[in-house]
Amino acid sequence: MTTTAVLGGGISGLSAGYYLLRRFGKPLTIYEASPRVGGWIRTEWHKERGFIFETGPRTIRPKGVAGANTLELVEQLKLPVKPIRSSHVAARNRMLYAKGQVCMLPNSPKGLIATVPPFTKPLYRALLHDLTTGGTVAKNEDESIYSFAERRFGKEIADYAISPMICGICAGDAREISVRFLMDSLFEKEQKYGGVIKGVLYSRLNKNEDKDKDVDRPIDEPSNLYKQAVQEKWAMYSLTDGLEQLPRALRKYLGEHDVNVQLSSRCNNLSFSSDGARLGLRNAELPVSHVVSSLPAYQLAPLVRQQHPSLCAQLLEIPYVDVVVVNLQYNSDQLLKQNGFGLLVPPVENLPVLGVIFDSCCFDMAGNTILTVMMGGKWFEQWFGHQPSQKELRDTAQQHVRKILNIKEEPTFSRVHLLHKCIPQYTVGHKRRVQQIRDYIRNYKLPLSLCGAAYDGVGINDVILSARRQVELLPMPQTH
The missing domain is CATH 3.50.50.60 (FAD/NAD(P)-binding domain)
Known part of the structure; x- marks a missing residue:
C-alpha cells in the first residue's frame, strides 16, 4: 500500500x-x-455571442513567489495566456462607490497631494499620521486589519481604502479580519520600529533583514513566462477561453x-x-x-x-461566508461612463453589493458590456435572509447597477450563482x-x-x- x-x-x-x-x-x-x-473556478462560454462569464476568480496576479509559481505551472501545461499590462485601463483605474458617487482611486504619486473623493483630506496626511503617531500601545500578536489601519493611518483610510479592499478579496469585514491576512510585514515593521513608514525606510536601508522573507524571489529558476511577465509589466492575466x-x-x-x-x-x-x-x-x-x-x-x-x-x-x-455572483450581459459596449477594472463598495455605505467587475474593460467581449456583481459575503444573511430566490438576487443586482452605474438598459442575458461557504475568513x-x-x-x-x-x-x-x-x-x- x-x-x-x-x-x-x-x-x-x-x-x-x-x-x-x-x-x-x-x-x-x-x-x-x-x-x-x-x-469555485467556473467559466461559462457563450462563443456564438463572443463573451464568457466567470462565476469565480477571473484574473491572476503575476507577483511574488506565489505568482511566479503559478506562471511556471501555466508554462508547464502550455496554456495560452491573456495578459493585462500595467498601462492598461483595467490595471490603472480602480473605483469606489461612496457618498452617492463613483470615485476614481488615485493611481499616481500626484494623487497623494490632491484631495480626491470620498476622502476629505489629501492622502499624504494619512502617511504623516503614521509618522507622528507613537508606537504600539502593547506588543500584539494580532489585531484586526481595520483597527491597525485606523490606528496608523486614520479612520477614513480604514473605512474607504482598507474595508472595501477586504470586501474585494475575501468578502469579509475588515473589523474581524486579521492584519496578518494581507499586511503581515507592515504589522511586523510597526511592532519592531514603532511605525509603518519608519519600518519600511529602515528595512530599505537594512536590505538583509527581509532576505528570508523576500516575496519576489521565485521558488526555482524563474520560468520564461515569469520573465516575460516582468519584462512586459503584466498587472494581471487570464487564460484564453477563461480560467477554467x-x-x-x-x-x-x-x-x-x-x-x-x-x-x-x-x-x-x-x-x-x-x-x-x-x-x-x-x-x-x-x-x-x-x-x-x-x-x-x-x-x-x-x-x-x-x-x-x-x-x-x-x-x-x-468561518466561511456565502457570496452571490450575478453575471450580466448587455448588447452594447457604450454603457460605462468610466472604464477600469471595476468598483468596490465600502461597508459604511450599507449596501448589499460588495463590488462590480467590468469584465468587458479587462478583456475583449465582442461589442458586449459584461459586468459581474458580487453581493453578500459577511453580510449575506442581513441582506438576503436564508433562502433568497434567484429572481430576488438578480433584481437586487440590476437595481444597484442602475443606481451606481446609471445603466438604464435591461441586460439581454444574466446568470445568478449562490456560492455557499465559498471563502474562508482569516x-x-x-x-x-x-x-x-x-x-x-x-x-x-x-x-x-x-x-x-x-x-x-x-x-x-x-x-x-x-x-x-x-x-x-x-x-x-x-x-x-
Whole structure:
C-alpha cells in the first residue's frame, strides 16, 4: 500500500496531485465529491455571442513567489495566456462607490497631494499620521486589519481604502479580519520600529533583514513566462477561453500520467492508524498511506470528528461566508461612463453589493458590456435572509447597477450563482489557529497534509503554492 489520496478536485487538490506526481511519480487518486473539477473556478462560454462569464476568480496576479509559481505551472501545461499590462485601463483605474458617487482611486504619486473623493483630506496626511503617531500601545500578536489601519493611518483610510479592499478579496469585514491576512510585514515593521513608514525606510536601508522573507524571489529558476511577465509589466492575466482552462488542463495532464481523478466520490469518514489512513467512500473502506486534504476546513472537520474531536473543533473555528455572483450581459459596449477594472463598495455605505467587475474593460467581449456583481459575503444573511430566490438576487443586482452605474438598459442575458461557504475568513488569531491545527497533526503523527484556501491564503496563487509546499514537506521514500 503506497497510494496517496488527495481529497478535493478544486485547483489546490489538482495542484497537489500534480506536485505529488512530479515529486514521487507514485500512484495516487484524487477524490472529488462533485461531478466536475475546478471548485469555485467556473467559466461559462457563450462563443456564438463572443463573451464568457466567470462565476469565480477571473484574473491572476503575476507577483511574488506565489505568482511566479503559478506562471511556471501555466508554462508547464502550455496554456495560452491573456495578459493585462500595467498601462492598461483595467490595471490603472480602480473605483469606489461612496457618498452617492463613483470615485476614481488615485493611481499616481500626484494623487497623494490632491484631495480626491470620498476622502476629505489629501492622502499624504494619512502617511504623516503614521509618522507622528507613537508606537504600539502593547506588543500584539494580532489585531484586526481595520483597527491597525485606523490606528496608523486614520479612520477614513480604514473605512474607504482598507474595508472595501477586504470586501474585494475575501468578502469579509475588515473589523474581524486579521492584519496578518494581507499586511503581515507592515504589522511586523510597526511592532519592531514603532511605525509603518519608519519600518519600511529602515528595512530599505537594512536590505538583509527581509532576505528570508523576500516575496519576489521565485521558488526555482524563474520560468520564461515569469520573465516575460516582468519584462512586459503584466498587472494581471487570464487564460484564453477563461480560467477554467487551468483546472481542466491539470486534470488532462494527470489523466495522461495515470493519476485517477474520481468524480462524484465523496469521502464520508477518515481514520488513521500507525500504518496509514482509511477513507470511507460510499460503502467501501480504502487503505492509503497518506492523505492530502484540500477540502474546506468545515468539510474536513466531520470526517475526523470520531477519532480526533479536538482537531474537528479547531477546523470548525475557521468561518466561511456565502457570496452571490450575478453575471450580466448587455448588447452594447457604450454603457460605462468610466472604464477600469471595476468598483468596490465600502461597508459604511450599507449596501448589499460588495463590488462590480467590468469584465468587458479587462478583456475583449465582442461589442458586449459584461459586468459581474458580487453581493453578500459577511453580510449575506442581513441582506438576503436564508433562502433568497434567484429572481430576488438578480433584481437586487440590476437595481444597484442602475443606481451606481446609471445603466438604464435591461441586460439581454444574466446568470445568478449562490456560492455557499465559498471563502474562508482569516479572522484575528487565524495564523495561530492554523499553526495549532498543523501542530496537532504533527504531534499525533497523522499521515495527513492540509492545503488550500483555509490555511495559506485565499487566492489562486496562494492555494497552488500551498499544495506545492505541503507536498515538498513529505519525506522522500527510503531506498534500500
